[in-house]
Amino acid sequence: MSKKHMTKHAGTEGKTDWDRLRAMSDADAEAGALADKDNPPVVMDRSAMAPVARVKVIRRALHLTQEEFAVRYRIPLGTLRDWEQGRTEPDQAAQAYLQVIAKEPETVSRALGTRSAA
Numbered sequence: 001m002s003k004k005h006m007t008k009h010a011g012t013e014g015k016t017d018w019d020r021l022r023a024m025s026d027a028d029a030e031a032g033a034l035a036d037k038d039n040p041p042v043v044m045d046r047s048a049m050a051p052v053a054r055v056k057v058i059r060r061a062l063h064l065t066q067e068e069f070a071v072r073y074r075i076p077l078g079t080l081r082d083w084e085q086g087r088t089e090p091d092q093a094a095q096a097y098l099q100v101i102a103k104e105p106e107t108v109s110r111a112l113g114t115r116s117a118a
Helices: 003-006 018-023 026-035 046-060 066-072 078-086 092-103 105-114
Strands: none
Touching: 046 078, 046 092, 066 078, 092 105
């Protein structure tokens, strides 16, 4: 907190000036957050999270463990784990394959000859 800020609001330490906060524009709030060197804002890249979430969502929707999904769709288990844990991302071909699995899981499994007995 700057000396100017402390002097301006002397005696209000620990209290929140809600009127002042409500009057702030989004630009003012963002500028204040960016100026706080002790607590910089976190920038999340949602596009980087999408493939990870997609793989896990597809697998869970099919009620399969990582091992079962890997065997059924002939994806190396380590690769699947890397995708789900965000260590690597599926390349474009793998993303297309996952999209096909999501839409037609039984057809893919049958075509690969890995259809379960269940």
